[in-house]
Amino acid sequence: SIRSRISFDAGGNWLPLRPPGKDSSGGNISCQPGLCALHLHDATFQDKFVPFYSYDKAVGIIMGVGNVGPQLSFEPQDANTYLSRDGGYLWQEVKKGVHIYEFGNHGAVLVMADILAATDEIIYSLDEGNSWKTVHLSSKMNVTNILIEPRAISTKFLAYGTVGGAGVVQFLDFDAMGWLPCKKPEEPGGQSDYEVWSPEFGGLCLLGTKRTYVRRKPLSECFNRREVKLPMISVPCPCTRDDFECNVGFQVALDSRNCVKSSMPLVGSVGPAEETEAAECRFRDTYSVEMYRRIPGNGCVGGFVPPRYEAKCPQGSNEAAGAGAGWSLTRLVLLVLAVAVLVYVARSERFQDCWETLASRARNVDFKPVGTTELPGIPRYRAPSIARF
Incomplete structure (x- = not known):
């Protein structure tokens, strides 16, 4: 049937x-x-x-x-x-x-x-x-x-x-029939030959948007001008549950309109579930997945905020991440210790005495010019001459 x-x-x-x-x-x-x-x-x-x-x-x-x-x-x-x-x-x-x-x-x-x-x-x-x-x-x-x-x-x-x-x-x-063209499409209602109409399918919002159309009144004895462009006004509505559908990996529960986990694989926030698990399960045992998605073409704003689904990370997925995190922590501790040693040495009296001794010796060095003695076999540099005509 x-x-x-x-x-x-x-x-x-x-x-x-x-x-x-x-x-x-x-x-x-x-x-x-x-x-x-x-x-x-x-x-x-x-x-x-x-x-x-x-x-x-x-x-x-x-x-x-x-x-x-x-x-x-x-x-x-x-x-x-x-x-x-x-x-x-x-x-x-x-x-x-x-x-x-x-x-x-x-x-x-x-x-x-x-x-x-x-x-x-x-x-x-x-x-x-x-x-x-x-x-x-x-x-x-x-x-x-x-x-x-x-x-x-x-x-x-x-x-x-x-x-x-x-x-x-x-x-x-x-x-x-001799009917005249319809009048005042820009002023629907009243003395106009046009009316305002909105779809009312259980409410005024269709796909998250309230659309208002201007069309000829049924009882107006006139014809539309052939090239007339009748206006349409579109205003977004607050989101409701009806503006969303179940995301991949979820299905509508039999006893309600809520989405529940299905047997299909999940789609994570950064792509396939495997990529999301690799990114989210490094330091946690669960990761968050969107249970609902907005129906394509829906223009609602604000309003209903769909709940998310907390998925469990695969067993052992964060062990390798934990080992990597431990090695990173060890390197950080070693770096801090090295900086502390350098600061301690730089502030010690013995190091400061050595530094002052080296500085005083550098000030007493007698620097003498090398001079312009020509080395054997190497001609001295001469500036190029300028030809005058």
């Missing part, structure tokens, strides 16, 4: 997808208590299902095909189409059956169509899935895919497929 899980901290923790409480018709969704979750298809069976999909230009919006239950079903009649507008935290069923979908204009336009049966309907939403409308085609077609330009900022789409074995392309242009 296959079950879907989602992580909001780069894989630190994995949670089931929350199922919607109502279906697209407004009825209650029945599900076995304790086993009720939403499960989505990936790209494995694209001939029957559509993989979940998101785009960086459509902030927070995800669409997928799957089912609510204890596990993922591979029967097309069990599959429906779902949407989340908060990064996968909450989901809603938007249409019964399997549909192909595409986003446009920074998520302001959502387009989908039935992919398993011939249809003459293209379904679209201009309010991020709160309501859906239908465009009727002149004839039914088997829709293969819906495309938009690579950056997904346009309002023009292509729906292509087949009719009776022949290829067909339908062009959809939402600019024809």
Whole structure:
């Protein structure tokens, strides 16, 4: 059996997808208590299902095909189409059956169509899935895919497929609605067409950072300017246990979220455990190792300080270090004794008398110049002459 899980901290923790409480018709969704979750298809069976999909230009919006239950079903009649507008935290069923979908204009336009049966309907939403409308085609077609330009900022789409074995392309242009460009992205809220949104996955901090995005209000009847750059503000949060994972050599305890020693070798503070032991175990019987490490990409500061693990040094690892330390201590003692002897001798009266005698003899020495006598066979040095012209 296959079950879907989602992580909001780069894989630190994995949670089931929350199922919607109502279906697209407004009825209650029945599900076995304790086993009720939403499960989505990936790209494995694209001939029957559509993989979940998101785009960086459509902030927070995800669409997928799957089912609510204890596990993922591979029967097309069990599959429906779902949407989340908060990064996968909450989901809603938007249409019964399997549909192909595409986003446009920074998520302001959502387009989908039935992919398993011939249809003459293209379904679209201009309010991020709160309501859906239908465009009727002149004839039914088997829709293969819906495309938009690579950056997904346009309002023009292509729906292509087949009719009776022949290829067909339908062009959809939402600019024809005549909506004006959205106003005041730099002043979200109030009279602006934009709102401020932050991911709230059990808290306001995601990977140690509170990110605030500006995006179009769902009910604003306007389109984003195609080249608009909507701001994003990032502020670091205080660290918590959720911002850390177990380091190499440790694992999460079964009965808690604390890290405990595993069977894997440790990684020390200066590299592999052997190098750390050689550096740390010279004068001690234990050395300290980090049990936790910050999740990659996490930007938290301060706050939680993870505990460290005191590892025992291998037996006899500090004996050689002790012998080396003893020899070093012996050399130090000998050096101190030598200096003490020199100081004692220098300050003794006998040494001072000898030193004064040598100094007086040096003062009475009669130094005479050697003179300029030329040695036989060696010419005397003469300064070079200067030629005058």
